[in-house]
Amino acid sequence: MPALRFSGFTRETFVSLIVVGCVLVFALPIVLAMWPSQQPAALPNGTTLDYSRAELSDVDLADCAADWIDADSHCGQATAHLDDGGTQNIGITREGWVAGLEDGDRVVVQTATPVQGDVLHSFHSVERGTSLLIFAAITLVLVALSVGGKGLRAFVSLLVSALFIWLFLVTGVHEGGNPLAYSAVTSVLVLTVVLHFTHGFGAKTMAAWAGTVVGVGTAMLTGWIFSSVARLTGITDTTSASVFVTGDIDLSVLALAGLLIALIGILNDITVAQASVVFSLLGFQDAGGHDHGGGGRADETPAQRPGESGAGGDGGLGDGNLTRRQLRERAAQASRSGQKKSPSLMKRALDVGQDHAASAIYTVSFSVVGASLAAFVAAKSFGMPVWALMQSEAVAYTIVQLLAGIVGLTVTMPATTLFAIWFAKWLRGTAKKAKSQDAA
Template sequence: MGHGHGHGHGGHAELEIDPLPRTLLLAALAVVGVVSLVGAVLLWPSGSAADELQGSVGFAAEGSSFPEGVVEEVQTPCPVQPASEGPGGSPTRGEDCGNLVVTVDEGVDEGREVVVPVAPQVSQAGLEPGDRVELLRAPAPEGGEASITFFGIERSASLWWAAGLFVLVVLMVARFRGLMALVGLGFAGLVVGYFLLPALLAGEPAVPVALVASTVIMFVVIYTTHGVSMRTSAALGGTLAGVLLTALLAWWAVGSARLTGVSDDGSTVLSSYADRLDLQSLLMAAVVIAGLGILNDVTITQASAVWELRAASASLTRAQLFASGMRIGRDHIASTIYTIVFAYTGTALTLLLAVSLYDRSIWGLLETEELASEIVRSLAGSIGLVLAVPATTAVAVLTVPAPRERVGYETASDPA
């Protein structure tokens, strides 16, 4: 990165970058990178602290197992009967309806045919003879026989096919760039699995952990996917600014709304078993992590826009260049806001439908912990995203060459 050129990556413009802005930007990124690595070392969870919690909550009764079986018959759901007709005033279930006939093909019951009752939605989910299901075998009480019940549908094959199709489409359409994106995604998964989650379980402060993890991920993902260049360095600078702004907004919004972070079954389990974890801080960290992908998309687009504008017009002043870049950014902001809101709406659709059944006003429901958490998550992430656009534009404008009569324009590789 020592010479004075920033070159176009994948057909982007080549610009003569002045030494001073190059040095300042790279020095700032280097400082942030070192600080994030030091933070990772300081916040790295001790193995014993995380291991004590991981796997510590019993999923089923001691001695239970989860053998798989093959569906032999899917019975039609039982018709709804009045509660009074059932013993004890509850609806009755027929012996030849609402069940799965399954042959166990694992464990001590291998080869045994069992009839297990299932909920109507399971019968109607498209199950057919030959499909595989997972069963729950509870240990036998003293003097009794072990019971076998339905646990879930075995879906690993479908998930692997979907993952394989995803990788294939990415590689076919995006080619080498897509491959690098997958490499970056894999690295992000390692950071989440080996640092973020264990550190949070170990009781390390959630927001600093999220900031360190986000910074490390963005350094690797942006440079891996988009190449090492001054253009991507400018985008990285804007991304890191957006991450910090999002964290500050999440801290203010969660604290101002007095959110507890306990809004679903998962948070209830954490509050019971992971007492070192601050769930309010965890909600703030979730806001930061949730916005990484879309934030990266916006900042890369803005940096590229400024690069191309400068290459196309060397005479624009920095103020004019910033104004032009922001006109592009506003269009991107408008479409991206819809993306964020619809994404959160989709994930919370079941919750929205459920709470709409209650006899309370919509405003009263919006103030509940469940919906307020989603609203704060969406708004804080959106504000951080919007502010990242002018931040990235400013970094890129200050990095590209000053106005001059002619700026070189070529297409070439883009080492910084």
């Protein structure tokens, strides 16, 4: 009787489903208990903000060409014909001038209604919804053609994760929830669902999931220690705006929460690739338990198994055509290979993983520098020396987050390798045992 099959599923698929089910059973009640109320946003002074679409006419941006204008100040005006039929005069910031607004353009209008005083209508942004949908459709087609089904599932996972982060994490923090608690729940739930939905249920996915959880936890702890020792407050221009809008919030905790979310994608990339490397080195075609080596041990490659000839080896002769001396030499070679099989597998997997982790480190570094390039240029414009720039709150916190992410990367790669080897050995042994039971 094939005891290792459950209603058409392999044992590894069954165990993977059980793991995901346990995570969901544990996490979903917490999500429901923490789910924010989704109340309309309002500023601490009681001002409410509404947004609507409109078409412009009578656009006047003559005053926006001045040498220096505050980004939030109105330098132009226009008549906005709202989609609901109303008409309003709106103020336009320099952003609208840079975007080249003119009559007939479609825009988003922000309406601020204070507790006392006049209602203010102003330009918020160019309406880009249609363009973004077209761009997304083009990208989706390219992903489908290049990556296939997994790419499409990854795209769907991205959209669902973004929606969940907005509705649960962002809204929860806005309503006064603990940023770290919301980020931790979001990270575990998103990692579990996205990884298994995109890559399937199996030992390889479980290894990637476990390695990512270890890496994210390590990076979070490292970031907390580094930021505490460096006495970082987390107060930057962006976070100051968050305090103004949200009210009382621990900005240092908010920064760590942001680090958690940022690391999901970075570490997930490392873990999935590293788990695939281990399974490929072991001769697995996929995570379903099929292999190239005919059911040998998990820590053997085909060349290490006695009694098998390689491609063209020994002229294609079997053991029956070898001399006794040749048989002894083959047995001795197999014995020597067997003594080194586990270290060899670990070393080969780590060699590839180290290349991937190293490239990820400088990829992340360049991404951080690119995202902060405008701040660096502004600092240069103010004549700030590099040693002072590196110690400023915004840049120092970025450096701490970067270093914490690198620590997470260094832990994630070997941890995932160990998980993948363990799961792969268990899988190979399970497959071999199942074949023996089926044959019996």
